[in-house]
Amino acid sequence: VEVKTGGIVESDKLPSDVRKRAMDAIDALGKRVTVGDVASKAGLQLSEAQKALQALAADTNGFLExxxxxxxxxxxxxxxxxxLTAKSFRMKIEPLLEKAKLAGEYLVRVSFGTTLIASIVIVYTTIIAILSSRSEEDNRGRRGRSYDSGFSFYFSPTDLFWYWDPYYYRRRRVRKGGMNxxxxxxxxxxxxxxxxxxxxxxxxxxxxxxxxxNGGxxxxxxxxxxxxxxxPNKTxxxxxxxxxxxRFDGxxxxDEEGNILYRFPSLQRTATPQRSGRKEYVGKRWTDWVGQVERFLQEKKWQFSxxxxxxxxxxxxLGGLNLFGVIVLGTMLK
Structure with a gap:
């Protein structure tokens, strides 16, 4: 059964993250999947996986078996x-927007260190200029006023934008080597x-x-x-x-021995034939043969910097040098 719709690109209605995770799961599973396959592989809710599959199938000439x-x-x-990319204008511009966003955030991050260095240069250049012109009182006053804008630039309100960089760690994590x-x-x-x-x-x-x-x-x-x-006692x-x-409709x-088990019917429906024989394994017997799936979730240690x-x-x-220069310059400008 082929899935078709009108001229609307249904995939554009999906959240970008859901669409990307669903497509990655489809690729990893050989492009022949069930809703449960995609939900378990991508970690999506069953409703999200179903909507994503329906939209993607409608837009890419997919079909049902x-x-x-x-x-x-x-x-x-x-x-x-x-x-899908040929049909969706959103998917065409998303990579460009992402690159532009990363470039902008990189400039923001780099400009913070650049501003520190520029501030040091401006502050101490101003101090030297004021000291060299102290013999002329009028000239000293003019120089004090002319460099006042440089002093206010250091405390510019736009500095607040440097506090926001939500993807900084994500980019640092994939890079190799040290930072400049x-x-x-x-x-x-x-x-x-x-x-x-x-x-x-x-x-x-x-x-x-x-x-x-584990067979659902x-x-x-x-x-x-x-x-x-x-x-551990709370288990x-x-x-x-x-x-x-x-999340997975369990x-x-x-069972016959009085143990409480949890069945997830949607995750038992799979397009992968080699997993069909594993449905009988339940409980601790699972650990006797599983090897390819992680058995626990481990959080990474958070190192601030x-x-x-x-x-x-x-x-x-450099921060101390800049602060000292600002204090001295502020005193000289009074």
Whole structure:
């Protein structure tokens, strides 16, 4: 069954993050997927995954198939990305906007260190000029007024914009090697950002992949290492699994031995045939054979700034030098 719509690009209605994660999951799974496949691989809610698949299939000449088990599969052509880009003006300009945004944020970060150096040069040049002209009182007054604008520039309200750089750590993380001095000024003052800012996305990816690889049936204690459980004793209260049930449409059930298990029917429907034989493994037996899926979520240590000791000493020294010069210049201008 081929999925078609009118002239509207349905994928443009999706949030960019949802569309990107869904497309990455489709590529990773061989372009033949179920809703559960995409939800577990991308860590999306089932409703988000379903809307994304429907929109992408409608825009890229994708079609539906029914598997031997009766599951609905979304099948995408090999060139579905290029087909979508050709239709969507939004996808054409998004890379350009992202590059422009990164370039602008880089200029903001670099300008902070540049302004520090420029301020030092301006302040001490002004001090030298005032000292050299003290023999003439009128000339000293004119020079004091002429350099007043340089002093106010140092405290310009536009400096407040330097406090905002939401993607600073993300870009620093993918770069290799150290940072230059101009960048180290920003890093020393404002830090390198939270290394765990994308931890929720990573959490749901791991949870979804774990459940899916385990055949869609798990015990609560298996998911505890991925979730925020305050103390080990609190695992007796399985309320911490409720967000997982809501996100992946799970439901509790009791086995023959009286144990509470959680079944996720949508994550049991898969287009990957080699996983069909794993549905019987439940509970601790899962750890006997699984190897390719992470078994816990580990947060990264938050180091405020990755500047070296020599870089920090240089930034502190220049900052102190600038502050001293500003105080001296302010006294001279009174």
């Amino acid at each position: 029914v598997s031997d088990e009766g599951d609905v599969l979304y099948v995408f052509p090999k060139d579905y990305r290029s087909n 001095f101009i960048e180290s000024v920003f890093s020393f003052v404002f830090g390198d950002g939270d290394p765990n800012q994308e931890i929720e996305e990573e959490r749901w990816k791991l949870v979804g992949q774990y459940i899916s690889s 049936v798990v015990a609560a204690e298996e998911l505890a290492p991925f979730l925020d459980v305050e103390t 007796d209260d399985e309320s911490y699994i409720l967000p997982v049930l809501l 439901q509790p059930e009791v 990755k500047t070296s000791s020599s870089e920090r000493a240089l930034v502190i020294g």
